[in-house]
Amino acid sequence: MILSDLVTLLEGEVLFPEADLDREVPCAFASDMISDILMCTKEPTLLLTGLTNNQVIRLSDMIDLIAIVFVRGKKPLQDVIEMAEERGLPIITTKFTLYRCSGLLYNAGLRSCKI
Amino acid sequence: MPEYRFVAEGFEDAVRKFEEQKPEAEVKTQFVIPEKDFNTAGKGSSELKNLLKRLGVDSVVLRRIAVASYEAEINVAAHSKGGIMYSTVYDDLIHVRFEDEGPGIANIEQAMTPGYSTADDLVRELGFGAGLGLPNIKKNSDAMRLVSAAGSCTKLEFLIYFAKIS
Numbered sequence: 001m002i003l004s005d006l007v008t009l010l011e012g013e014v015l016f017p018e019a020d021l022d023r024e025v026p027c028a029f030a031s032d033m034i035s036d037i038l039m040c041t042k043e044p045t046l047l048l049t050g051l052t053n054n055q056v057i058r059l060s061d062m063i064d065l066i067a068i069v070f071v072r073g074k075k076p077l078q079d080v081i082e083m084a085e086e087r088g089l090p091i092i093t094t095k096f097t098l099y100r101c102s103g104l105l106y107n108a109g110l111r112s113c114k115i
Numbered sequence: 116m117p118e119y120r121f122v123a124e125g126f127e128d129a130v131r132k133f134e135e136q137k138p139e140a141e142v143k144t145q146f147v148i149p150e151k152d153f154n155t156a157g158k159g160s161s162e163l164k165n166l167l168k169r170l171g172v173d174s175v176v177l178r179r180i181a182v183a184s185y186e187a188e189i190n191v192a193a194h195s196k197g198g199i200m201y202s203t204v205y206d207d208l209i210h211v212r213f214e215d216e217g218p219g220i221a222n223i224e225q226a227m228t229p230g231y232s233t234a235d236d237l238v239r240e241l242g243f244g245a246g247l248g249l250p251n252i253k254k255n256s257d258a259m260r261l262v263s264a265a266g267s268c269t270k271l272e273f274l275i276y277f278a279k280i281s
Contacts (some may be wrong), residue, residue, distance in 0.1 A: 034245070038247075041175065041182055051242040053226070055156070061164060062160060
């Protein structure tokens, strides 16, 4: 699956215009706790989360995130969006819940990230 | 002072040799971690990862180093009155040491238990406080040492080798 397919599936909104949506998404991880997300050290992954503070973007300096999907209609503040933009990290918001997003993506064949 | 020490299986000889021989460092860096400053917290680990990337360290090893370092950096920002992160790069490994201004850990065994956390509401709202910080550092390190007591400074250090020891 490429990122633009995922945006369509989740009826998402891309939060900065120049985001690279041709990126291949091989796997995903979903959590609202930073230490859980930091379990993803084995491979680059998509992250689904309800956290919108600057530390979520900083996580992408530690582990390799392909993109971040903010669930439940959450939208980060402008300075956080700019942090993502500086890193070339696509960020997307969707009104769907974490459970629904995970179900839709799993059904579409997206596997779980190795931890 | 109470101490927790861990050496990953297969790394016992390498770690002993490193401690005995005290090899010469290739690069040294340090980074100040202010108390409860979650705008700055994590920058030190981020810079360290960039430095190691330039030195050609493998990407999986890089992520392990960055995660261990980030968890420790957040611990200093979230739980102490501030501290310093010292990184020393050697030919085949990295040594990272964190020293804070206290107030120390009352029970190290408890702090090492996955799920145990003393994080306050501010820290939890940001998504921290899962009680996995120290366990995550241990999981990603080849050796780790934590020294602390209530009312004292906390020292935490870890070693990660750039390649598997055969």
